[in-house]
Amino acid sequence: MRRSLVPPLVLLAAVLVGGGLRSTGFSDATYVSTSTSTATVRAAADWTAPAVTAEAPASPLQGSVTLTASASDAESGIASVTIQYLPPGTSTWTTACVDTTAPFSCAWDTRTGPDGGYDVRARATNGAGYTTVSEPVRATVANNVLVVLADPGDVVHGTVQTGATVYNGGVLPWLVSVQYAPTGTTQWKTLCSGLSAPFSCSWPTTSYANDSFDLRAVATSGVTSVTSAVVSDVLVDNAAPSVSMVDPGSPLSGTTTFAASASDAGSGLQQVVLQYSRSGGAFQTLCTLTSDPYSCRYATTALADGTYGFRAVATDVAGNTATSATVANRVVDNTVSSVSLDDPGAFLSGTVGVTAQANSSAGVTSVRIQRAPAGTSGWTDLCTDTTAPYACSWDTRAVADGSYDLRALLLDGRGITTTSAVVSGRKVDNSHLRALDVQTSNGDGTVGRLDQGDSLTLTYSTTIAPGSVTGGWTGSALPVTLRLRDGNLLGTGNRGDALDVLRSGTALPLGSVALREDYVKSRRTVTFNATMTATTVTVDGAERTVITIVVGTLASGSGLRTVTAASTVVWTPASGVTSVTGTPCSTAPATESGPADREL
Template identity: 40%
Template sequence: MSLRRLVLPLIALCLGGSALGGLGVDGVSGATYTATSSHGAAVGAANDWTPPTVALGAVAGTVSGTVGLTATAADDRGTVASVVVQRAAVGTTTWTTICTRTAAPYTCSWDTTGLPDGGQALRAVATDDSGYTATSATVLTTVDNATASVRITSPVSGTTLGATTTVTAEAASNRTVDSVALQYRLAGAASWTGLCLDTVAPYSCTWDSGLVAAGSYELRAVMTYAGTRTLTSATVTATVSGTVRGSDVQVTDVLTPGMPAMGDVITLTYSGVVAPGSLRTGWDGTGSTPLSIDFHGQNVLGNPITASRDWAAFVGANLGHLSFEQNYVQPQATVRFAASMTRSTQTVGGVPVTVVTVTLGLPTSGAMNLKSGTSAASISWAPSASATSTTGSPVVTTTVVEKGVLDRDF
């Protein structure tokens, strides 16, 4: 036996086939080499020089509960001894074994219920019978085991709403329920308007539905839970009957600061459209129509808003009453003014509303009882229920307080 036949297999065993190129040997096959010396020694060359291949199957972007995982692995010379499927929280390098399989199919069940919600990285590691290993590409997914539900419980779909409506929602989650926002919009509109944000059950608030125009409205609840997640309820559709209420009252002084006088203007704004014939019998709402205003001093009985304050009553028109924090008339006295009113329809917040403008004329009686108010104060207005919406619903008589910066009014 030649020395070359003995030495070359030993070199191949120790250095690999590529090392033989420098010795004038073109290559080494994958077969087992056996050499025998005169001393009876036998040497075997490795028959597997490559690691296995391994891949982890696709996983949904968001997972919950128990998830099936499947890996594939192969080895071109030997056999796959094991496949280990592992996970690690995204942003960490600590890998935890989910399962180990020693024979195909390399599948296992991953129970995610004990994990915190958030990103997880998955991989498979294969080992062949020669000890070579290979790691698959990483697959990313998000664990989300939070459960949540939210719904509007009142009103129910099909309800016709009055002037005020209590909107109530029910919300639950196996995480924290942080808040529930109640919202409404005109059916089919693009945007929602917030009613309230409630953080404690029962989740409810009062909607002044009389402040919006008649029509079909949608209600919904938007629940925030587990810190940043949101869930929106199904919508509930209800009908606003067209109930109208007062929205604002303003007074503009023209000539005599601090005292009611000819030319002063009282502006009454409703939340919707009021039938002009209900404001004054037979009036079509065009032009101006006459009326009188009685200004009463303190202790004149009949103030429907606040006792023991100056107040005013509209005579000859269904406009209701005013109450003042100022004293414009001597106690227990009354001053009557001639006046006229006009009506217009304006758009406020996208809703058509009736605005009545009352302009004071000259006093017709009791002018000597007038006095001047010197401080900024608010004025209140209680509309008359004799006025009605265009659908015939009485105007709500809830008192309206002047909006904006306090002034001396008259």
């Protein structure tokens, strides 16, 4: 379920008050902002959202039925429960009733809408004003003869079982055919025909092109024929991904980066597993990766010294797998001395911790951690540590913004120095103007699916010049286009879907927001009409600019998906936006504050 977010200014206060960027939750609070540094936050007595569940009605539904929900709140109690339904083929929820007294229920005359599959949900509001929306439940309305084709899934491969159900067929015998057509066309051809109850159809997808298809079922009894709703955009994918293991080098010691290169032209990559095998033995997992780059750091001290082979196994969303060639005869040797630097991250600001791993059979006397401007040999000590864990704090504000290399030097008990591999190109960026926070909010649509009424909020660390976003803009409501692109188009993998904002077909310099989940089908682009505004708020005496993009109607494209897994979005801003004094924005990314949730 998704709890409704508090108003933007309250949200901003929750994020910023106290100086933190990683709030763990939000309360009902009153936030007052003025053009001065005055700010007031008043906590409500009830900090907890209610619990609510929509109860699934027994299908098929006919005539007038009762919809029910259960809701509870241990603190301020339930003020109201709204029960809603989503008719087939629409994106707008219809309110069946609002009930203020348990048991929460209402009558629904199913004859007022078309037959077909409906979603039903409940929205509970407690006495403090918090709202929780339940997960939707499915219901089939059949006031007339209705044929429903089972959905085989967004992506299929191999031999797939599908079938149909005929409702209100009476005692007459029915025959069903299942048909297919290339997505978006009406070139219907027969997949299965002459099916009698239970109307099961086997689809050998290997005999079909790796492409997207629409499916439907047609039920016939005598001269009566009924056609199901179309199950659209089913992707056939029987092509394996491509994958290759990157040579990690030899000998290997300390903590080492292992990586693979992988791609998939069909349904997109689901995961890449990096594996190792000692001296021809069984392969075991180093790490499992679900997004690009497909790499991980692994402490080779966990492996016995010896000769190893390394490989990668890629699996796409359809379930096709491919195994890379083995990079063989690589030696792991930690018997003498090994040292490695842990990657502190691509973007560094403020004070950061830098750590190293060190091991020596002669004993570790000390570990020095050093920095140098990227690509140079001008190494400067950050610290020397004599006891594990080997670490130091680096105040990056003491150096100029720019790119830096890092390394560690191990001095062992024999007086021999061993130098780690260089962690290169870490960017120090302490710009005053930077991305501070990013939030998404569901409007009144389906949680986990981008639709009308949803919003995206980008918060900058200080005030910006609106005209740097787009010429002549003052921050007032402006029509724009919100673009959602599948990660496979961007080279970021199946869960790398991203949002950006366009005006007149050109991307605005707001950067992009990685949703880190699969919101649109493989290699699809969907655009929405949207409205963008900019406001300035004051928190603890500091002025911030908040840009809000509210999603409007669908403009183009298809293939939207409803996400069931929580994620934490990441906003990577662009340098084209400037402060009121002309300072360009840092390109350091900002991660959504608060707990992971189903975005939009």
